[in-house]
Amino acid sequence: MSHVWVDASAGVAGDMLLGALLDAGADLAAVRVAVRAVAGDAVSVRAERVTRAGLAATKAHVDLHDEDPPHRTWTTVRGMLAAADLPDPVRRDALAVFGALAAAEGAVHGVPADDVHFHEVGALDSIADVVGVCAALHDLGVTSASAGAVAVGSGTVHAAHGAVPVPVPAVVALSRGRRVRAGGEGELTTPTGMALVAALASADEDLPELTVSAWGSGAGTRDVPGRANVTRVVLGEPSGAAGRPVAHQLEATVDDLDPRLWPGVLARVLAAGAHDAWLVPVLGKKGRPAHVLTVLSPPERSDDLEELVVATTTTLGVRRTACTRLTLDRGWVDVTVEGHRVAVKVGRSRGVVQQVMPEFEDVARVAAELDRPERGVLTAAHAAAAAAGWVVGGPPPGDVLGR
Structure with missing residues (x-):
């Protein structure tokens, strides 16, 4: 398992997160293949080593070869992703990111998500950012992700409809349930960046307990004096609560x-x-x-x-x-008490039986059928499970049933 933690304390945009993952070792060629599968030759991706406030970082550049890319609806983008030759995890993650973004934009503008016309997001560069990030995560073998508090910025920014307060409404909508702060002047987090965090980082947490294997910094466009304009990632094998659902x-x-x-x-x-x-x-x-x-x-x-x-x-x-949540691998086994079936729930962790508990509704039913006290049937069911090898602290003697 590989976990990635995203440090967005200086903000996050799609190209910044892509740059951080490339800086951490993601294969640029794999990213290019995925982007080309969706956008064809209309866009290309390259990487450049830069510094931001004295900190070395990778700047991901998305070069457009279509001077006037069309605005696209979520329905159109979804069709492009569905038709592209992508690994299933890349397609799934990209659909989740754009789906979150469409829902946020729809809520902000009061239209159905399928009818949202993406302006910046529907352009080829943002499609490249999202697909590139998802491809980079897949190439790095990332199986879970989390992120810390996100710096969103302050002030105003000019968008397609005029001056908009920062954080822009779509970023606010995507931030629900997550910690955010201003963090500085200007737009520090874009809707694309926030959608990537919201859709892919399942937990909002400070740096979790990891055995670190790689790290990277992705540069923003501006070099701001006194503040490193970067998004960072830390990768590693999770321990403790990291990577849990x-x-x-x-x-x-x-x-x-x-x-x-x-x-x-x-x-x-x-x-x-x-x-x-x-x-x-x-x-x-x-x-x-x-x-x-x-x-x-x-x-x-x-x-x-x-x-x-x-x-x-x-x-x-x-x-x-x-x-x-720490969730044990669980399932059911059936035992018999004087010819009557009783389901027993079994919990396992790392190849060891941790919990063995008869289902009380079955215990009560069998007790009524046998005209015996429930306590006696419960004891008998525990004994039957132990006789079958289901003992706390021991190895599982067989498979369990899903119900």
């Missing part, structure tokens, strides 16, 4: 909901795609009895689950916190 923890404190409604709320958020959900009684403001509802959500489901929490409870707001 990311999740969002959604919380709401409620003191005025009929308690008979809570089981239904929990059932609905779980049915809507939450990893888990639970309720904790607390003493709220003014000494009122209250409950804290916590929902562990996949990032792509967080917006919908927040809306569901608001719709099914009386809360006036939901807190969101990014976190990582």
Whole structure:
């Protein structure tokens, strides 16, 4: 496994991230092949060694051979990526980046994502940036990514529709759930750069625990006195929490909901795609009895689950916190207790059985069928699993079933 951490503390743009990955060892030839597969001969990529505020870096140049590239819709860009001869991971990542960008631009301009006309983004240079970054990550063997706080800049910038405040609206929309700061004057982060971070960096974190294997710096166009205008990357093998799946923890404190409604709320958020959900009684403001509802959500489901929490409870707001998850490799094995089937959930890690637990609904069913106490059936199911070789601390004796 290889993890990449993106340091966007001085900002990030598509060409800066591409330059950083090339500086870290990505093959320029592989990047060129991928870009050519999408854009043909209308654009080319080259790299140049430069310095920014005394720091050595690689400047990725995207040279256009079409003086008037057309503006393209997300539908058009999606078709170009689908038709291109690209490795599946490169195509998948590029589609994710442009999809995030289309959704953000659509929200900003009040139009469906498929109808968004990309101006800067739809131009060939930005297509080259996105496809180039995705190809560079694939060439480096990167399997997970995270990023720190992003410097977005301040002031105003001139765009197709006139003067726009910095950070521009699309960057703000793409920043949801992530840490940002001004970091300096001007536009330090472009929509393309923020879309790459938002779509590809699954965790918002400071530099995680890594065994470092490579690093690189990608230069921006300007050389700003007193501030290195670069995006940096650090690559390595993850340890600790690095590279773990990311999740969002959604919380709401409620003191005025009929308690008979809570089981239904929990059932609905779980049915809507939450990893888990639970309720904790607390003493709220003014000494009122209250409950804290916590929902562990996949990032792509967080917006919908927040809306569901608001719709099914009386809360006036939901807190969101990014976190990582350690998930054991898990599955099911079947055992029998006096001729009755009981499913047993098994968790494994690094070739060792870590958890063995009979499914209690099966235990209760078998206890009712045998007219025996549930405690006795639970003990018998544990014994049957142990007899089959499923023992905590031991090697798995066979395969598990997915359910």
